[in-house]
Amino acid sequence: MRVFIIKPDAIGDFILASGCVRLIAREIGEENLVLAVRSDVAPLAQSQFPKALVLPLTLREKRRILNVTTVNILHSLPSWLRMLGLRVDAALCLRSMRAYLHTIWFYTPRAKRRIACENLLLARPRVRRPAVENFVARFFKPTLLPYPAPGKLPTDIEANRSVAEEFLGRKISDAEILPSLVLANPIPRSDRWLLCPFSSSLNKDYPAEKWAATLLILAPERGSSPLHLAAGPNQQEQLASFAQILRNAGIQNLVVDLPTPLAEFLKSIAAARMLLTVDTAAAHMACALGSPAVIASAGQHPGVYAPYSPNALQHWIMPAPKLRKGEWREILTPESLAITIREILARSAA
Numbered sequence: 006m007r008v009f010i011i012k013p014d015a016i017g018d019f020i021l022a023s024g025c026v027r028l029i030a031r032e033i034g035e036e037n038l039v040l041a042v043r044s045d046v047a048p049l050a051q052s053q054f055p056k057a058l059v060l061p062l063t064l065r066e067k068r069r070i071l072n073v074t075t076v077n078i079l080h081s082l083p084s085w086l087r088m089l090g091l092r093v094d095a096a097l098c099l100r101s102m103r104a105y106l107h108t109i110w111f112y113t114p115r116a117k118r119r120i121a122c123e124n125l126l127l128a129r130p131r132v133r134r135p136a137v138e139n140f141v142a143r144f145f146k147p148t149l150l151p152y153p154a155p156g157k158l159p160t161d162i163e164a165n166r167s168v169a170e171e172f173l174g175r176k177i178s179d180a181e182i183l184p185s186l187v188l189a190n191p192i193p194r195s196d197r198w199l200l201c202p203f204s205s206s207l208n209k210d211y212p213a214e215k216w217a218a219t220l221l222i223l224a225p226e227r228g229s230s231p232l233h234l235a236a237g238p239n240q241q242e243q244l245a246s247f248a249q250i251l252r253n254a255g256i257q258n259l260v261v262d263l264p265t266p267l268a269e270f271l272k273s274i275a276a277a278r279m280l281l282t283v284d285t286a287a288a289h290m291a292c293a294l295g296s297p298a299v300i301a302s303a304g305q306h307p308g309v310y311a312p313y314s315p316n317a318l319q320h321w322i323m324p325a326p327k328l329r330k331g332e333w334r335e336i337l338t339p340e341s342l343a344i345t346i347r348e349i350l351a352r353s354a355a
Contacts, residue, residue, distance in 0.1 A: 020289040025165035052268040060084040119147035184293035192275040199277035204285040217254035218339035
């Protein structure tokens with residue numbers, strides 16, 4: 006049996022679906038899996054599923070001269086041509102907010118079955134979207150499942166569970182569907198702390214001054230342990246400024262890490278005594294690896310992507326609903342953040 010899975014999302018979203026992908030790979034044999042993911046996610050996907058065929062999709066979010074869909078089609082043409090030649094037993098879509106191009110790619114391979122949750126973009130559709138969705142549904146006859154209501158796990162994980170249960174014809178446990186990343190060799194935990202302060206949106210970042218105040222409160226717990234700072238390749242100038250604010254506040258033994266490939270960065274998270282971060286890919290990596298982490302979340306899309314924790318060593322600090330924009334930063338004080346970090350440190354040491 007051969008299965009095509011499309012997940013054209015950012016790094017954190019792919020990690021959120023990693024448990025579902027691993028479950029399917031285990032059931033059908035990893036060598037029978039075809040994964041279509043964003044090009045920046047493809048190296049991580051290939052390292053996690055080395056026997057699978059990984060098709061990279063180049064996706065730009067903004068228009069550059071040409072229509073953005075046209076640009077994305079041209080840049081992803083080699084992978085699309087390979088999809089056209091695919092014959093699979095099932096095509097599974099793990100994205101529930103499907104733009105036109107995502108829909109096209111989902112229906113490109115020849116498949117005996119197609120399974121996805123309903124397209125959430127139809128809730129506020131553009132004029133053409135319902136017509137396109139209705140046409141492909143009538144022509145290809147996919148199984149479109151209701152998007153889950155809020156429950157025990159984030160709804161995007163529950164959506165993955167729905168697709169997997171429909172495909173496999175059985176109930177799926179929480180342990181089977183939770184995010185799961187593996188390392189080729191065990192990584193011993195060190196005494197170093199890791200701080201990943203930036204997300205893809207400034208609205209989700211916690212101020213450097215408040216991180217510094219938190220770390221000063223935690224000086225007895227941290228002791229002489231080094232504090233490593235990490236960020237993406239495009240955030241290095243921002244990270245240097247962040248590091249200087251921490252140094253000016255009196256934070257000692259600070260190390261600014263150079264950007265590394267995602268597969269290597271996983272080792273940094275696995276080795277950290279404590280990960281401090283915001284709602285970004287690093288938070289999902291810690292959950293998928295079972296590493297101690299405290300995540301200062303802005304609470305965007307509550308219940309969709311977070312909170313969750315496989316072993317109670319990851320704590321998502323979620324703000325109250327319906328706060329004013331940015332108000333979560335005022336409510337989350339360094340003192341309260343430090344209390345949570347102490348709790349996770351004690352729990353991980355037990």
